[in-house]
Amino acid sequence: MKKLIIIPAYNEGENIEKTIQNIQENAPEFDYVVINDCSTDNTLQILQQNKLNHISLPINLGIGGAVQTGYKYAFENGYDIAVQVDGDGQHDVSYLEKMCIEMQNQNADMVIGSRFITKEGFQSTFMRRVGITYFTRLIKLLTGITITDPTSGFRLINRKVIALFAKDYPRDYPEPESIVELLCKKYKVIEVPVQMKERAGGQSSIRMWNSVYYMIKVSFAIFVEMIRK
Structure with missing residues (x-):
């Protein structure tokens, strides 16, 4: 099976080399592509100088557009499995083998790496945990299914x-909304326990000042998705 790691990267100059080295050492059966989302730091220079496989977007599309670019790449190049791995070094790719096995054993369409099943490793910031709890309860209310880590970017499909996400x-902030879309369309979504690390450098795109906007905007999008069902 052809397997691809998609790495959305915006201003990840401090982390991107180490992230790819980790993939090459601990998940060598996966190809990778970095989606440089019009970074304003030295991310692009690092990718070019080290001849790392990448696509450089001409304008900033945000996390959703960057990840979808990776899914389009995966679909057009015939990949059977794709996984999103953040460029900040938080995701441990040594879990990918277990995630692939669980996908096969449980005939799942998406496998989410959840830090909240065993509650080990970095548990995220307080404000993000508030949002995670909110979306867990909202998804449970709307679909009857409990997803413990609905904002996790560590997702294997x-x-x-891949074909669905390449089109739409x-x-x-696509993670909770895309989970609801899959559940509404009767795809099977499962979680496996993982440990995540604290961001090694750079800054998260979700900060305290926009977390309320995040929750309102994504909630509205989820309700729209339920209406479309």
């Missing part, structure tokens, strides 16, 4: 979902 993917 099969060829069917949420633009702004």
